[in-house]
Amino acid sequence: MTYLFLIIGFALLIKGADFFVDGASKMARAFHISPLLIGLTIVAFGTSSPEATVSIVAALEGNAGVAIGNVVGSNIFNITLVVGLTAMINPLKVDSVTIRKEIPFTLLASIALLILISDISFQLLSENFITRGDGFILLLFFTIFLYYIFEVARNNREKIKEDSGANQESSPWGKNIVITLIGLAGIIIGGDVVVNNATTIAVSFGMSETLVGLTIVAVGTSLPELITSITAALKKESEIALGNIVGSNIFNILFVLGSASVIAPLAVEGKIFVDVLLMILLTVTLLVFSRTSFRIGKQEGIILTVAYIAYMIFIIMRN
Template sequence: MILAATLLIVGLAVLILGAELLTRGGTALAQQMRIPPIVIGLTIVAVGTSAPELAIGIDAAIIGNGALTVANIAGTNTVNILLILGLSALIHPLALRSRTIRMDLPAMVLAALMMLVMSLDGRLSRLDGAVLVCSGFLYTLLIIRSAAGESRAVRIQFAREYRQPKGSRSSGRSVVASAAALVAGIGIIIVGADVFTDAAVRLARIWGVSDAFIGLTIVAIGTSAPELVTTVLSTLKRERDIAIGNLLGSSVYNIFIILGITCLVPTAGLPVTPDLARVDIPMMALVALVCVPVFLSRREVSRMEAAAFVTAYAAYLGYLLLTRT
């Protein structure tokens, strides 16, 4: 058990390192290609932070642990909203940008409901995966198109966050270095995912619990660790607008792109266990739906609402521990 736990931690650390390299390399490459900072922040960074989930999902699907993949997506999206966003707003009430309410919120709700409906038959097929991936591409196109209409203040904020460092040039050498970082990040993520997934499955066997339980808890919380740290630190520095946008964007990409691509890997698609279909995926969808009145009421998440979010996640985690172990 000690070995499996150690490998889990090592695998997670390698995953985080790989995701950071992938995001930095992709961001730098996009800057050198003169892609606007706002597009970089809303697409490349959001996808980069979801890269560990994709690697784990594909690895688990290949070795026949598809339930872990589905559980990881449902668990991660629940963690993103109830725990990470909840903790952020608990530290300081969260004012929401109009773009979050106009685009990210509807997309997150739509993605969650699509996953819920698709899982009702107990399996996410390749056709389901293709529909999700196409939805992800459409969402990305809408993001790029809407970026042109953002206010000057929002553009300045993204430019400050993702601007190209002064003195840097789009030389052949810098482009090669950025591409190398991107490729290295992908390679490191693949290695980390293999170690992490193997360790997670080992722990499930040792504890006598299902792969889905591990995916909903340890894997979901572990792969959300970078977003948790980034969002909390941004909150303490009062610079969290972009972090929150990326958090919701990652929740959308987790379903549309990450789950969609993973569904395409096994011939028979991904199995959805009865507990996932009856409890965990509906829970994820309910959390997304609850965000609608909370976000629209005063265009902010108050400390009271944040406390309710965090309490709800603690109760859900307690439920999992009591009923699935």
Template sequence: MDFLYTQFPSFADSLLFHLVLILIGLVALYYGAEWLVKGASEIAVRVGISPLVVGLTVVAFGTSAPELLVCLEANLGGRPDVALGNIIGSNICNIALILGVSAAMKPIVINRQIIRREMPILIVVTLAFIVMLYNGDIGRFEGGLLFAGVVIYVVVSIIQSRKEHKPNDFGEFSAEDVERVKKAGALTIFMDIGFILLGLAVLKFGSEWLVVGGDFTARRIGVDDSIIALFLFAFGTSLPELATSIVAVKRGEGDIITGNAVGSCIFNILAVIGITALVKPVAKGDILMVDQMVMLGATVAIFLFMWSRMRLSRMEGVCLLLAYVAYSVVRYNMT
């Protein structure tokens, strides 16, 4: 990066260069998360951790890793509204766009656990997040509370899944995949460690490029940082969840779709904002109350959709997509 600014200053200061930087950053975040999840999941299965537990912990946190890296990069760089906008936008994207696309492609049957446990937790966590933002920032103490919440959530999920785990219940892993991982040789372990390290490195650089390119582009075209974060960054960091959901739709695995989207929303607030605020308090910046209310409204709406008939229909999926488009248009015109 410094080499380009030194040797090709005019090009490095152009809008085209930073648009390319955004694109490369998005691609890096997608593949970085994929490699991180692949390596960590296979190691976890190899050492005897239930695949269901892996899905609730490693995969959920892995798909939230892009949000974490972008938030840390933005907040430490003096762009707290980008950090908050990324999380609020990602949660709206997970619920309205990802679940909307998935349900529009094929109706989704909802597992009772999602309605009885995960959705109430997400609603409470979302309300707590909005209350914490009321005074204008999220401090280290509040960040500590959020992080403690994700630790409790993960521990309870592991304990509960062990009690309810069935011998043939492999979560989002097929029985063939589990056997393949367990029978793999020692060399595969080093390959999995390599995937984890490579994924973390790519996520680090991808988040940096995305924030730098997005910040420059926002300033050049006169768009607020919050808009860039709420939509561009949010969509980019939600690519792992979107890819996972599309594959799950084709396989007819509704639990993965809803669990992935809802679980990622919980991790985004508890883990990502919690860790970010622990490192440095997060100021509210240009994030509006309407953004927070849309996030809360989308969460409550999807809970009502799920609760009514234990499924998401194609029509409800289309409604979610239209609502996301309407919010995008209205929010952009408010700047």
């Protein structure tokens, strides 16, 4: 029954995120927001809401390893497999602003996380923790990111309005609000089911909480990003696809871990440092790939996909 409930939880997460993104995106388009900004905000936050729910529930239940492992594992999954498969389907065009600002901001968030979990190295505490103070710092960074996004949206809104006047979204507001709320409910319920049952399965197999967070939970909660980005690539909406991935990673580190640690300080296992360093290295790799002709092509996609397979083998053997 545990496995059945885990599958049901993932189904609720995925379908809930699908409803949430669909309803919220249609409402966002009514405000004439560009595809890249929709990807960075509404779509990214919607597809990251499973990670937020799972990590916050895990923090409330004292499963710090699941909370942290979920975020780090999801970000690695996004950069490698999601970007890799999406680029293999249709090469991703990268906006110059994304290269200069959004991806570097993701890198900054990753480095900030590494610093905040290194309490022993800085001789601040006898154990490594993401404390409530660290959580507020992450949320402050997130506020700065939101301010930047809203400023970009405000500056570009009139231009987008002129370009898309004939294609204004006509779906009724009431219907979209209901769809969004149904999606949010599915995400919350599904997140609770996933945390409880994944932890039970991990214990039965002798897996650590961090490992189950990095694997089962991370992959499950990142499926909305994968589905959304592949769908966007098939529709040749590469700005939404890449914006979704970059925005999700920023949201995961700053908002998800920030909120979770404010609710309950998170103890950090020593093994996670390798994964955080790898996340930083992969973010740098994404930045380098993005600068090659302002696109991430099929070859880069293959490299990133292979990197994820190698990473999965590594962490399973490490356990």
